[in-house]
Structure formats: structure tokens, C-alpha cells
Amino acid sequence: ESHKIVIVGAGLSGMSTGAKLMENGIDDFVILEAEDRIGGRIHSVPFSNGFVDLGGQWIHGEKGNAIFEMVRGNFDLGNDQFYENLMDFRLSNGKFANPEQSNNLFAILYNLYEEAYSPGVKNVSLGEILETGYEKILKLLSEDEVVDENLAKQVFDLFLKQQNANYASNSLYDVSAIYNNYTQECEGNQTITWKTKGFKSVFDFITKKLPDPSKFLNVESKVQLNKQVININWDIDSNYTEEVKVTCSDGSTYTADIVVFTGSLGVLKARHEKLFTPKLPENKIKAIENIGFGVLGKVFLEFDEPFWPVDDNNWSEYFFLWNEDDLKNISSTELKWIVNVIGFFKLKSFPNVLEGMIVGDDSIKEFERFDDKTLVDQFTWLLEKFLGKKVQNPKAMIRNRWFSNDNFLGTYSYLTMESQKYRVTPDTLALPLYNSDGKLVVLFAGEATHHKYSSYSHGAVESGWKAGNEIAKYLSKFQ
Numbered sequence: 090e091s092h093k094i095v096i097v098g099a100g101l102s103g104m105s106t107g108a109k110l111m112e113n114g115i116d117d118f119v120i121l122e123a124e125d126r127i128g129g130r131i132h133s134v135p136f137s138n139g140f141v142d143l144g145g146q147w148i149h150g151e152k153g154n155a156i157f158e159m160v161r162g163n164f165d166l167g168n169d170q171f172y173e174n175l176m177d178f179r180l181s182n183g184k185f186a187n188p189e190q191s192n193n194l195f196a197i198l199y200n201l202y203e204e205a206y207s208p209g210v211k212n213v214s215l216g217e218i219l220e221t222g223y224e225k226i227l228k229l230l231s232e233d234e235v236v237d238e239n240l241a242k243q244v245f246d247l248f249l250k251q252q253n254a255n256y257a258s259n260s261l262y263d264v265s266a267i268y269n270n271y272t273q274e275c276e277g278n279q280t281i282t283w284k285t286k287g288f289k290s291v292f293d294f295i296t297k298k299l300p301d302p303s304k305f306l307n308v309e310s311k312v313q314l315n316k317q318v319i320n321i322n323w324d325i326d327s328n329y330t331e332e333v334k335v336t337c338s339d340g341s342t343y344t345a346d347i348v349v350f351t352g353s354l355g356v357l358k359a360r361h362e363k364l365f366t367p368k369l370p371e372n373k374i375k376a377i378e379n380i381g382f383g384v385l386g387k388v389f390l391e392f393d394e395p396f397w398p399v400d401d402n403n404w405s406e407y408f409f410l411w412n413e414d415d416l417k418n419i420s421s422t423e424l425k426w427i428v429n430v431i432g433f434f435k436l437k438s439f440p441n442v443l444e445g446m447i448v449g450d451d452s453i454k455e456f457e458r459f460d461d462k463t464l465v466d467q468f469t470w471l472l473e474k475f476l477g478k479k480v481q482n483p484k485a486m487i488r489n490r491w492f493s494n495d496n497f498l499g500t501y502s503y504l505t506m507e508s509q510k511y512r513v514t515p516d517t518l519a520l521p522l523y524n525s526d527g528k529l530v531v532l533f534a535g536e537a538t539h540h541k542y543s544s545y546s547h548g549a550v551e552s553g554w555k556a557g558n559e560i561a562k563y564l565s566k567f568q
């Protein structure tokens with residue numbers, strides 16, 4: 090097939106590129122999607138009393154958030170409100186951790202974390218900033234009061250895990266504080282939900298079905314599913330007689346003037362050499378290799394009846410603190426991965442569901458490897474261990490598997506100490522490819538390419554719009 094434009098990937102950025110092209114009156118394009126569904130890292134699935142999200146879940150922030158701004162006032166949004174609550178810390182011997190002390194320790198770390206993003210932050214990793222700051226404060230505190238050293242260490246370990254969930258990083262000692270200043274948080278509520286409807290609802294706004302159906306852009310009709318692109322040959326002449334050639338794993342080929350690549354940084358890391366002919370420029374390869382792309386595991390458990398304080402607005406989650414002996418004992422067993430389950434939290438719109446998060450590459454590899462039945466037993470064991478009582482068996486479970494999926498190979502990007510060392514940023518990843526005569530041939534979009542909202546869903550949307558607008562502007566020069 091021959092088209093003016095080929096878009097690779099029907100996630101948020103690919104669909105947003107398509108919508109922007111259509112808005113600009115450009116209709117001759119196709120979107121090639123490797124999976125058998127549209128949505129990419131937005132994957133809402135039926136569970137319990139609605140749709141839960143195996144990928145992007147919350148709208149993070151309001152001011153300047155392109156998704157919030159599209160949706161505000163036109164959709165019944167909810168709020169999970171985690172950070173406003175006192176946290177319920179549990180120990181691996183089934184006892185409560187001292188609530189006041191553990192919350193205070195957590196608050197110390199949270200303040201240090203916020204300070205790590207103030208101007209003038211040092212040239213060190215986020216892990217180092219937290220560790221040295223925490224040690225200093227604990228030393229000062231211990232001059233006036235007795236600090237439970239064990240608890241302090243347990244809360245520290247938990248905090249690192251929680252922040253690893255934030256960044257999808259494997260270690261906070263790999264996360265650059267300076268470079269993550271680059272990624273900005275939109276002001277306002279960080280845990281806005283789609284209630285029971287799922288993040289997939291965003292596509293109705295991207296295609297303008299909502300709020301005014303008369304403006305609907307049928308981007309979906311341009312998508313071809315089960316088309317995994319294996320090569321993009323961008324070695325072309327400048328006189329428009331030659332085009333970029335895109336080859337799929339089923340042998341089909343497509344030609345286009347311009348290709349937009351929106352696959353994840355994980356896909357680029359694993360396959361950029363095979364995907365692009367000729368190979369990509371050095372600075373782009375440096376960016377692909379040195380910007381981080383990690384993984385976050387999620388599990389949803391549904392129970393007949395909630396056994397947690399479902400109606401208490403001050404309660405949001407169980408946080409798990411491992412005792413040293415328990416850590417040692419479990420480290421030689423098949424269950425060793427489970428120490429990286431941070432805890433379980435409730436979801437305002439799903440009264441019978443608890444959600445858990447898992448961090449750490451090795452643990453997530455195990456988590457993705459186990460079958461559902463084994464995992465249900467393991468999670469029940471974990472809850473009973475920390476709650477110190479029998480709990481009902483979950484009646485249903487659903488979990489994600491982004492790491493082992495060839496079309497993602499992880500969850501989202503973050504800036505590492507290596508990104509900082511090699512001075513590569515999302516802007517480097519976003520640089521388009523021009524042929525030797527200066528003709529625009531390949532654009533890159535996707536969350537990891539956004540100059541200030543990388544990792545976020547709203548960053549993915551904006552990157553897609555930007556690609557669509559750039560193409561429209563570029564093509565208008567030749568009309």
C-alpha cells in the first residue's frame with residue numbers, strides 16, 4: 090500500500106497524530122498496530138463492577154494537562170486521594186507498625202523527595218539524596234527522642250519501592266534528580282480517575298466523539314491491527330520518486346512520504362538496529378540506550394466483601410514493611426519476588442477491589458511468569474501474613490504483563506544518571522530524521538519524546554499532536 094503518511098502504533102500518541110492530521114484535512118494515512126487492539130499502554134479491561142486499567146490509570150494533574158483540559162466538565166471524573174490519608178503500615182509478622190512513628194518517618198522522606206527537585210539540586214541520584222538527607226535527620230532526631238532504627242530502615246526501603254513505582258525504575262540510585270527536573274508535574278489533583286469507565290474513555294475525546302459527536306474524526310478506520318513493523322527503510326532520494334518503505338512481520342509492505350514511529354522506548358532499545366535502515370544517527374542511539382525504560386507491575390484482586398475500611402475516607406492502603414528475619418527466610422524460596430509488592434490500596438469506584446503494585450525488574454519477571462492460580466494463592470498468603478489473620482480467597486484476579494510483551498518491553502521512561510552523563514533528553518529522542526537533501530522522512534512521537542511530560546499519558550497525547558501539526562506544516566509548503 091502507498092500512503093502519504095504511515096503511523097506506527099495505535100496508542101495515545103499514534104491516535105493523536107492521526108486525529109491531528111484529519112483535523113488538518115490530511116486523510117491519506119494508515120496506522121499500523123502490532124497488537125490486536127487499539128490503545129497501547131492504555132488498556133482498560135472489564136473487572137468487578139467496571140473497567141480497571143492495566144496501564145495508564147490516573148490523570149495526573151490539572152493545570153496544563155492536555156487530557157484533563159479535553160475532558161474537564163464533559164466526563165464524570167473521580168478522585169482516589171491517596172496522599173491525603175494516614176498510611177496503614179503493617180509488619181511481616183502480622184502486627185501494626187507504630188502508626189505515628191512510621192507516618193512521621195515517611196513524611197520526612199517525602200519532604201526530602203520534594204526538596205530533591207528544588208533548584209540547585211546536586212549532581213547525584215535521587216537515591217543518594219534521600220539516603221544522606223534521611224541519615225542526617227535521623228541523627229538529629231535521635232538527640233531528642235528514641236528512634237526505632239529497624240522501623241526507620243523498613244520505612245526507607247518501602248519509600249524507595251514506592252518511588253520506583255513512580256518512575257518505573259529498578260533502583261532510585263539510577264534515577265537522576267537533576268534530569269528529572271526536566272519532567273514536570275501538572276499542578277492540581279494527581280489521582281483523578283475515570284471512575285468505572287476506564288482510561289480507554291480518553292479515545293472518545295481524542296477522536297472528538299465527545300463532547301460534540303458532530304466533530305467526530307474516524308481515526309479508528311485508519312488502523313490496521315496485527316501489523317508488527319519490522320523495518321523502516323528511510324534511505325531515499327529527495328525527488329519524491331522514492332518513498333520510505335515500511336515492512337511488517339507478515340511480509341506486507343507500505344510506502345509513504347513520511348513515517349511517524351510511536352513504539353515504546355523499550356521496543357527501540359531492543360530493536361532499533363533492525364527497525365531502521367540505514368541505522369539511526371549516533372545521538373539518537375545514545376538517547377535510546379541511556380534514557381531509562383522500566384516496568385511497573387499491577388494486580389487487581391476482587392473479593393466477595395471488603396475486609397478493609399472501605400467507607401473510611403482517611404484510609405487508603407496497606408503498606409508492607411518486611412522484618413529482617415522474614416526477608417532472609419524468603420530470599421531462598423520461590424516467593425522471594427513477593428517482597429517487592431509495595432502493598433494494596435483501595436479504589437474509590439471499586440468497593441470490592443484491592444490493587445497492588447510490584448516493582449523491580451527481577452520480581453516483575455517472576456510475577457509475569459507465574460500463572461493466575463499460583464499468583465492468587467501467593468497474594469492471599471501475603472495479605473494473611475501482613476494482616477495477621479485469615480482473609481477470604483479473592484474471587485477474581487487480573488494483572489498486567491508489559492515486560493514480557495514484545496510490543497512494549499516495559500511501562501514508561503525516566504531519566505537516569507546515564508542520561509545525565511551523556512546529556513540525552515526526550516528532545517534528543519524526538520529529533521526527526523531528514524534524508525541527505527533535507528527532506529523530512531521519519532518523526533518520533535510517544536511519551537518518552539515529550540520535552541516536559543515524558544512518561545505521562547498527557548505527554549503521549551501532546552507528542553502525537555505535535556507530530557501531526559509538524560507534518561501538516563511541512564506538507565503545506567509543497568501545496
Ligand SMILES: Cc1cc2nc3c(=O)[nH]c(=O)nc-3n(C[C@H](O)[C@H](O)[C@H](O)COP(=O)(O)OP(=O)(O)OC[C@H]3O[C@@H](n4cnc5c(N)ncnc54)[C@H](O)[C@@H]3O)c2cc1C
Pocket residue numbers: 097098099100101102103121122123124127128129130131143144145146147148149316317318319351352353356385386387489491496497499500501534535536537544545546547549
Ligand atoms: C502500568 C502503567 C501505568 C501507568 N500509569 C499512568 C498513569 O496513571 N497516568 C498517566 O498519565 N500515565 C500512566 N502511564 C503511562 C501512559 O500509559 C503512557 O505514557 C501512554 O499510554 C503511552 O502512549 P504512547 O502512544 O507513547 O505509547 P504506546 O501506548 O506504547 O503506543 C505505541 C503502540 O505501538 C505499538 N507498537 C510497538 N511496536 C510496534 C511495531 N514494531 N509495529 C507496530 N506497532 C508497534 C504498540 O503495540 C502500541 O500500541 C502508565 C503506563 C503503564 C504501562
